Amino acid sequence: MKFKIFLSVLLSTLILFSNMALSASPKTLVFSAIPDQDETRLKQRFGDIAKYLEKQLGVPVKYVPVKSYAAVVTAFRNNQIQLAWFGGLSGVQARLKVPGSQAIAQGVEDPKFHTYIIANHSTGLKASDEFPKGVAGKTFTFGSKGSTSGRLMPQYYIEKNMGDKVDNVFKRVGFSGNHSKTIALVQSGAYEVGAVNFKVWEKEVEEGKVDTSKVSLIWKTPAYPDYQWTIRGDVDKEFGEGFSNKVKAALIGLKDPDLLGRFPRSGFIEAKNSDFDPILETAKSIGIID
Amino acid sequence: MDSAYKHSPAWNVSWLFVLLAGFSLFFSDIEIISLEPWQELKRLFMGLLAPDWSNLSEIGEAFLQTLAFAILGVAGGSVIGFLLAQIFHWRWIQVSCAFIRAIHELFWALIFLQIFGLHPLTGLLAIGLPYAATFAKVYAEILEEGDKSALQAVSLDASRVSTFFYARLPDLWQHFKTYTSYRLECGLRSSAILGFVGLPTLGYTLSSAFMEGHYSVVWALLLLFYLLIATIRYWVRPALLPIYIIAAPFIVANDSTISFDNVQRFFTEDIIPAPIMRGESLSESWHWLSDLLINQALPGIANTVVLTQVALVASGILTLLFFPLISTHFFKPAGRTIGHVLLVILRTTPEYILAYILLQLWGPSMLPAIVALALHNGAIIGHLIGRYSIEIQLRVDASRGLNRYFYELLPRLYGQFLAFLFYRWEIIMRESAILGILGIATLGFYIDSSIQELHFDKAMILIFITALLNVLVDSLSRYLRAKLRLRTNVDCRATNDYCTARE
Known part of the structure; x- marks a missing residue:
């Protein structure tokens, strides 16, 4: 008897549950961002951006925190988010998966982005313009596996300069997870060398979070395009004609230095899909994109 | 001259596993990478004093x-x-x-x-x-x-x-x-x-x-x-x-x-393999597959097996150290309470979280994974064996201390101990694979990498291989238990214990 009650309760709740899922309102613009920095602060970072966009666009806007780069791409592809602050690589991946989607805005700094190679003081490596071949045989950490500045570009330039796979160049290769963690790990000596997004490095140095007597910049990659806002192509149909242009205007019109500091960028400018072709080519050459 | 004395199969199998683990240890990568691991450990325990x-x-x-x-x-x-x-x-x-x-x-x-x-x-x-x-x-x-x-x-x-x-x-x-x-x-x-x-x-x-x-x-x-x-x-x-x-x-x-x-x-x-989606020729498809198998599946399998075997034997050793802590044959109630608290904490903390903590402290070698798996599984089996030991009635004049441990209890508990350990074998392997997500180069590492690169076709093949490996270990464990005639029937009270060990 108890079992039957249990069963009927379970079934009815499952039905209720699936109804709730189906009846969810689709008219909220949901966005996310790749978790490239301190993950405990994601909601603080992007919650206010949602408020700003909501005011500018006149539709409800929601930010959902996501744990990995790949999960942001998946959510975008599944239309669970319509707008995302992607890295160069994740943006390219997302636009390949969702035909019709558009890169609409990028940071002022993004067309000329850099990766910094940083090293623990114990290595004795010093800053130079030439690629520091002394990194060979050290332990090395990337950021996230899906990161442009933390993985794709540094891997490309290291392999190009050293003429060998990173696994053979270094004694040990790790993935810290995000840029702030990379800095922390190289500073503590858990890894001797690391690759970090130059904006995150400069911001953390400025905020006094980095002990520059223990970890320092040793090399800077050539410039490449990186982060951008990408929106799904079907938003105009869902939210009304010209919606993606409205979002674009709202992002480019974002002038509040506090909000811009969340990215951290000095402002947003226009972007188009072809701006990121170099990333696609690099990803193909490394084998991340077939 | 043939000795009249023959070791029991359980003895032989035990030493075989210990040797295998020693051999595996030779191939495993077990260093502490962080420069100041104890500093970080100290900070961790300072946090315990003031939970936020x-x-x-x-x-x-x-x-x-x-x-x-x-x-x-x-x-x-x-x-x-x-x-x-x-x-x-x-x-x-x-x-x-x-x-x-x-x-x-x-x-x-x-x-x-x-x-x-x-x-x-x-x-x-x-x-x-x-x-x-x-x-x-x-x-x-x-x-x-x-x-x-x-x-x-x-x-x-x-x-x-x-x-x-x-x-x-x-x-x-x-x-x-x-x-x-x-x-x-x-x-x-x-x-x-x-x-x-x-x-x-x-x-x-x-x-x-x-x-x-x-x-x-x-x-x-x-x-x-x-x-x-x-x-x-x-x-x-x-x-x-x-x-x-x-x-x-x-x-x-x-x-x-x-x-x-x-x-x-x-x-x-x-999940359809990329070369099939692109309609490539058979030789190109084979190239794609062999590249996946040689560069990802094989090293992943090797590391998963190495980690599993070392962790299994380490769990066994810890079990033998842990079980007296809660046994009435060795400790008074006050001592046993401490033992219980220790074992409860170790078996309540998921091994994934234990491994994650140790990895943050020591850096991503196999060591944190081995320690985490051994502590968690050792605590689970130790708890079960400890409870079994309580049911054993010793003579009033039975020896005490180490003699009691080695001559009275261990021989009586050893079959049960091996049975539980073999039950956990497959579970330890499943966990070994999954710990790769944290950065140790077991199968989970390659699966996670494929997923992060959005190559779900590769990820599915690797997951399939992981599952096969598990099924294989599971049947091997069943074979050994039958061969050694380890008790597997479930009487009324044992059901719970059996299930605990079996998961």
Whole structure:
């Protein structure tokens, strides 16, 4: 008897549950961002951006925190988010998966982005313009596996300069997870060398979070395009004609230095899909994109 | 000259495993990479002195989500498992269940994340599916090995359904209940670690806090989790369950939607190997596959096996050290209480979280994984063996101390010890694979990398290989247990223990 009650309760709740899922309102613009920095602060970072966009666009806007780069791409592809602050690589991946989607805005700094190679003081490596071949045989950490500045570009330039796979160049290769963690790990000596997004490095140095007597910049990659806002192509149909242009205007019109500091960028400018072709080519050459 | 004395098979097998582990250790990578690991450990324990409860709403939310996902996943799994148990004698059901079980909840979560994204169905299926397969197997074993004497009193024309409810269920109900509530505890652990891949449960908050070194928050979360598990028998009551089950969907619900297109796309595009999708020739496809097998699958398998074998023997050694701590033959009540607390903490902390903590402290070599697996599994088996040891009656003039341990208890407990250890073998292997997500180069590392690069076709092949490896170890373990005639029948009281060891 108890079992039957249990069963009927379970079934009815499952039905209720699936109804709730189906009846969810689709008219909220949901966005996310790749978790490239301190993950405990994601909601603080992007919650206010949602408020700003909501005011500018006149539709409800929601930010959902996501744990990995790949999960942001998946959510975008599944239309669970319509707008995302992607890295160069994740943006390219997302636009390949969702035909019709558009890169609409990028940071002022993004067309000329850099990766910094940083090293623990114990290595004795010093800053130079030439690629520091002394990194060979050290332990090395990337950021996230899906990161442009933390993985794709540094891997490309290291392999190009050293003429060998990173696994053979270094004694040990790790993935810290995000840029702030990379800095922390190289500073503590858990890894001797690391690759970090130059904006995150400069911001953390400025905020006094980095002990520059223990970890320092040793090399800077050539410039490449990186982060951008990408929106799904079907938003105009869902939210009304010209919606993606409205979002674009709202992002480019974002002038509040506090909000811009969340990215951290000095402002947003226009972007188009072809701006990121170099990333696609690099990803193909490394084998991340077939 | 032949010696008249022959070692027992159990002795030979034990040494074989120890030698294998020693050999594996030679190939494993076990260094402490951090320069100041003890500094970090000190900071971790300083956090214990001042747990940070300031962010109570976020912590509360994480716990509600953890509970809700666990309750719904386990409830769904047990219902489906119960139904499957009725037809478990069908060979293909057994094989599919073994296969589904062989894939860890976290891998299921990574798969369902691609299909359902942030929708709660991802978490529910990630727990529910492998749990249903486990429930099916254990329920079927309970049905088979339970007391059948009541059947003889049933009239021949009684229907199957009423026979089941009147002649079988009353005798077996207690077993079902005990096992199911034990699985709820496992479900809480599973639900907690799903947060590591992005579900809004405990692991999400925990891993974020850990990454940033907010150890006070880490301890607040862990302490609350211990409390939750320790009080499980007070808040899990049959009368309360319907309330939980009704409330849980409201807690896990979010406003993300699922569409059938995504499901279809996953099966017809995402997981189809890339060369087939591109219509490449057979030789190009072979090149793609062999590249995957040689550069990812093989090193992944080798590291998974190495880690499993070392961790298995280390778990065994720790078990033998742990069990006297809670045994009446060695310690007075005060001492045993300390032993119990230690073992409860070690077995309540999911090995994934233990490994994560140690990895943050020591850096990503195999060492943290070995220690985490050994501590967790050693504590589980130690607890069970300790309880068995209490039932052994010794003579009043039996020896004491080390002599008692080696000459009185160990010989009597050794068969049981090996049986439990072999039960855990497959579980240790599943965990070894999954720990790769944390950065150790076992199969999980390559699976996670493929998923991060959105190569789901590669990920699925690697997950398939992982599952095969698990099924293989499972049958090897069954073969050894039969060969050594280790006790596997489940008498009434042992059901719970057996299930605890079996998971």
